[in-house]
Amino acid sequence: MPVSSIPSRLDTSVQYLKGVGPKAAQVLAKLGVETVKDLLYYLPFRYEDRRDFRPIGSVRPGEWVTLKGRVVSLDSRNRQGNFTIIRAAIADGSGAIGLIWFNQRWIKTQLDKHEGEIIVYGQVKEGNYGYEIASPEWETVDPADDVTGFARLTPIYRLTEGLSQKLIRKAALSAVTSLQPKDIEETLPEEMRKANRLQPLIWSIKQVHFPDTEESRVAARRRLVFEEFFVMQLGLAMRRAQTGEEPGIAFEVSSAVIEDLRSALHFEFTAAQTRVIEEIYSDMRRPHPMNRLLQGDVGSGKTAVAAAAMLAAVRSGYQAALMAPTEILAEQHFVSLHQLFEGMGVRVDLLVGKQTAKQKKQAIDRTTDGSADIAIGTHALIQEGVAFNKLGLVVVDEQHRFGVLQRGALRQKGHGNPDVLVMTATPIPRSLTLTLYGDLDLSVLDEMPPGRIQIKTHWKLPAERNSVYEGVRKLLHEGAQAYMVCPLVSESEKMLAQAANELYLRMSQMVFPEFRVGLLHGQLKTKEKEQSMEAFRRHEIDVLVSTTVIEVGVDVPNASIMVIEDANRFGLSQLHQLRGRVGRGERQSFCVLIGAANNSDAEARLRVMVETSDGFRISEEDLRIRGPGELYGTRQSGELELRVADLLQDGKVLQEARQAATTLVSDDPRLSRPEHARLAVAVRDWDSRVASTDVS
Numbered sequence: 001m002p003v004s005s006i007p008s009r010l011d012t013s014v015q016y017l018k019g020v021g022p023k024a025a026q027v028l029a030k031l032g033v034e035t036v037k038d039l040l041y042y043l044p045f046r047y048e049d050r051r052d053f054r055p056i057g058s059v060r061p062g063e064w065v066t067l068k069g070r071v072v073s074l075d076s077r078n079r080q081g082n083f084t085i086i087r088a089a090i091a092d093g094s095g096a097i098g099l100i101w102f103n104q105r106w107i108k109t110q111l112d113k114h115e116g117e118i119i120v121y122g123q124v125k126e127g128n129y130g131y132e133i134a135s136p137e138w139e140t141v142d143p144a145d146d147v148t149g150f151a152r153l154t155p156i157y158r159l160t161e162g163l164s165q166k167l168i169r170k171a172a173l174s175a176v177t178s179l180q181p182k183d184i185e186e187t188l189p190e191e192m193r194k195a196n197r198l199q200p201l202i203w204s205i206k207q208v209h210f211p212d213t214e215e216s217r218v219a220a221r222r223r224l225v226f227e228e229f230f231v232m233q234l235g236l237a238m239r240r241a242q243t244g245e246e247p248g249i250a251f252e253v254s255s256a257v258i259e260d261l262r263s264a265l266h267f268e269f270t271a272a273q274t275r276v277i278e279e280i281y282s283d284m285r286r287p288h289p290m291n292r293l294l295q296g297d298v299g300s301g302k303t304a305v306a307a308a309a310m311l312a313a314v315r316s317g318y319q320a321a322l323m324a325p326t327e328i329l330a331e332q333h334f335v336s337l338h339q340l341f342e343g344m345g346v347r348v349d350l351l352v353g354k355q356t357a358k359q360k361k362q363a364i365d366r367t368t369d370g371s372a373d374i375a376i377g378t379h380a381l382i383q384e385g386v387a388f389n390k391l392g393l394v395v396v397d398e399q400h401r402f403g404v405l406q407r408g409a410l411r412q413k414g415h416g417n418p419d420v421l422v423m424t425a426t427p428i429p430r431s432l433t434l435t436l437y438g439d440l441d442l443s444v445l446d447e448m449p450p451g452r453i454q455i456k457t458h459w460k461l462p463a464e465r466n467s468v469y470e471g472v473r474k475l476l477h478e479g480a481q482a483y484m485v486c487p488l489v490s491e492s493e494k495m496l497a498q499a500a501n502e503l504y505l506r507m508s509q510m511v512f513p514e515f516r517v518g519l520l521h522g523q524l525k526t527k528e529k530e531q532s533m534e535a536f537r538r539h540e541i542d543v544l545v546s547t548t549v550i551e552v553g554v555d556v557p558n559a560s561i562m563v564i565e566d567a568n569r570f571g572l573s574q575l576h577q578l579r580g581r582v583g584r585g586e587r588q589s590f591c592v593l594i595g596a597a598n599n600s601d602a603e604a605r606l607r608v609m610v611e612t613s614d615g616f617r618i619s620e621e622d623l624r625i626r627g628p629g630e631l632y633g634t635r636q637s638g639e640l641e642l643r644v645a646d647l648l649q650d651g652k653v654l655q656e657a658r659q660a661a662t663t664l665v666s667d668d669p670r671l672s673r674p675e676h677a678r679l680a681v682a683v684r685d686w687d688s689r690v691a692s693t694d695v696s
């Protein structure tokens with residue numbers, strides 16, 4: 001927010017506002033509202049249309065309503081010692097409705113004193129004595145009061161103990177009415193306000209608290225949201241522009257690269273892959289470092305894009321490194337890229353933690369002296385002692401599994417400023433990508449390879465397990481392969497391994513004795529894991545019992561069945577990633593989620609999975625269910641601290657703000673023009689706020 005753009009008069013304490021005083025100021029401080037400026041940016045979270053109350057006689061169960069009426073009965077009862085129930089009823093000309101509050105004696109005291117009408121807000125339920133609203137929000141109507149609360153779109157603020165809607169509304173009104181143009185300078189140049197249909201700042205602040213109409217409320221909020229995003233996106237665009245100016249490697253990428261790759265692959269690139277590869281190549285040709293994020297849903301074909309980038313680097317005489325979050329994934333990349341590049345004279349090496357000391361030393365020797373062109377590995381790649389001869393390109397697969405630091409560490413091993421490509425599936429909505437990874441250029445693979453058949457997803461209750469197994473048995477007889485994912489028993493790898501073992505025994509001995517059953521979990525030796533994966537890939541195993549180690553990246557096209565035990569315990573993005581292991585080949589694929597419906601969040605997750613396979617939608621639902629703080633707990637950074645905007649509902653404004661910011665920065669890279677002076681201050685402010693909270 002353009003906090004710094006508001007001069008000091010607004011830095012005075014709220015206690016000096018009309019109707020506030022020191023006591024109320026103390027309560028407001030609990031909400032982080034200390035100054036007048038804080039209050040102006042403490043926005044209502046909803047509004048009530050009090051120009052027109054619903055006739056009480058017209059309400060129906062389930063509806064959320066605002067009603068106005070006279071208290072016609074009032075009664076309080078004590079139950080079991082200290083437990084109090086207050087029952088009241090209000091009526092207007094059209095009918096009456098019951099109200100219930102629990103354990104709030106003071107409400108009775110207040111209502112006893114009050115003559116006249118009250119306003120209530122809540123959800124109508126069918127009660128024992130007709131319709132009623134339990135624990136409604138309410139306030140008294142006092143004709144002597146000012147007009148703030150009545151006959152208008154009334155702002156409703158989040159409260160804390162000891163604070164009433166009336167008090168905070170009064171305070172906000174006083175702050176807003178005393179607001180002068182000289183107090184609050186416009187941040188956005190007029191031209192860009194016009195171009196983006198944005199209202200002036202001062203108007204917007206007034207209207208967002210006390211809107212004249214529904215339209216002005218929307219316009220006011222949009223302006224404030226836009227500005228918050230815009231300042232952030234300006235900061236990010238300036239960072240991008242800065243790294244874009246550092247000296248880097250200008251690769252010589254010829255069309256022969258893509259031709260060679262095309263003839264080695266058994267498929268044609270999709271239009272999206274072709275476009276994205278072109279975006280990457282044009283970055284690689286520039287004499288500045290590439291910093292690009294490739295976002296594409298599970299199965300969209302990111303590996304082939306990475307291969308195209310790596311081959312281009314190698315053909316220009318540089319080395320490339322590919323870092324994956326798990327050993328299984330690194331090994332799989334190694335196998336497939338080794339195969340792909342073998343005929344082209346490109347040498348691929350593997351480096352993972354569990355190799356023997358001798359294997360590791362050999363691999364490191366080859367990356368150091370340059371005899372390895374491409375190194376594929378896990379975190380092992382960024383360990384001390386690993387060196388490269390001439391590392392020009394760094395690719396990080398499934399970036400969401402890594403921290404930003406690890407991305408940086410691999411870059412450090414590069415030759416000067418290597419190009420960096422980070423890839424991620426979509427466990428995060430686009431709006432979050434633009435904030436968390438806003439300092440990177442973005443490429444999106446928004447198209448799936450052709451011929452994919454929609455995966456059929458079913459949710460089954462535990463009691464239906466046997467019929468699920470029968471269905472699987474039928475498909476196995478037809479030559480399909482299946483993953484069986486064991487329950488998420490605990491965080492401990494050991495317990496997980498044990499659960500996998502149990503499921504393995506049950507599957508191999510009781511359920512599918514006639515099929516070849518394999519086992520995969522994190523506690524196995526690298527060699528054993530490799531063997532299981534390889535046997536499954538070659539169809540020497542029909543059923544692979546596994547923990548979530550297969551979650552990222554594993555690619556076995558003939559596997560078309562995924563059964564997830566206790567699916568209700570998994571998170572949404574995890575379920576989506578797991579399901580992405582099937583649906584990669586020509587068979588109709590199935591995903592069966594076995595889980596009890598024992599809580600509503602779990603049920604919501606399973607329903608979303610059955611309904612959609614769209615990664616963007618799933619990540620948005622995930623964000624909705626869990627909230628950004630929870631999703632990105634450890635890496636929650638200053639970028640996510642928004643005062644006004646909401647990443648879920650304001651995605652469109654974010655895109656517009658990003659677009660406008662990019663344009664402005666290419667026009668005036670240092671914001672040095674006088675009309676951008678206020679913006680420059682706001683961006684510096686944002687920058688220091690982010691720097692001080694960025695833990696990632």
Ligand code: ADP
Nearest residue numbers: 267268269270298299300301302303304449555
């Ligand atoms: P992800 O984006 O999840 O990493 P992968 O790179 O593992 O996806 O690709 C998924 C599967 O799709 C692989 O089996 C890959 O060989 C195949 N594939 C990738 N691109 C194409 C394409 N253009 N046409 C057909 N199959 C493709």
Ligand code: MG
Nearest residue numbers: 302303397553
């Ligand atoms: Mg992948």
